[in-house]
Amino acid sequence: MTPQSAQLHWSSLAASALFGLAIPAVIFNNRFSQLLYTIEDESARAMLGDRKAYQLAPTAFPAQLTGVTWDQAIDVYTASLQRTWQISVIFAGFSFLVALVALCEKEIPLRQELKPDFGMEKEAETMGRKMEENCLNNNGSAHRIVSSNLVILPFK
Numbered sequence: 001m002t003p004q005s006a007q008l009h010w011s012s013l014a015a016s017a018l019f020g021l022a023i024p025a026v027i028f029n030n031r032f033s034q035l036l037y038t039i040e041d042e043s044a045r046a047m048l049g050d051r052k053a054y055q056l057a058p059t060a061f062p063a064q065l066t067g068v069t070w071d072q073a074i075d076v077y078t079a080s081l082q083r084t085w086q087i088s089v090i091f092a093g094f095s096f097l098v099a100l101v102a103l104c105e106k107e108i109p110l111r112q113e114l115k116p117d118f119g120m121e122k123e124a125e126t127m128g129r130k131m132e133e134n135c136l137n138n139n140g141s142a143h144r145i146v147s148s149n150l151v152i153l154p155f156k
Helices: 003-038 042-048 067-104 120-135
Strands: 143-145 152-154
Touching: 003 042, 003 067, 042 067
Parallel strands: none
Antiparallel strands: 143 152
16 A cells, blocks of 8 residues: 555545534434423433533443333434434535536646746746845945845944
8 A cells, every 4th residue: 555545545534523413413313302301201311411411322322221211312313313324414415516516517627748947946046136236325334134024234
């Protein structure tokens, strides 16, 4: 595996962790917190609050709820999952549109020959002459240059 392919692999894993775990967890916990008031049992609300619903969903904790509290918790979990899927579909649709726009872009042809001279040597010569001119004042005494901004101060 080349370093470039390893970097690509790890960056794709990081992106999949972000869009596959972190963002859905935030969406789910946010919606769950918004709907938490619909669970009447105070102890169940305390256990599922503080953004713990996403991490407690796959455990045996929801099975400890009974009766009406169980039904209320299922309704809140269902509504939270529904919102998570809705926003995920929006992300997917936006990504599809970006990919579609990228496919429709006009191709810009690249240059076939290199032109490495960008006039930097001319600029350096011109800058050197200006610095020499600025180092001598009208009466011929020397000055010192303090910074690249050509602040000129007389020698002491």
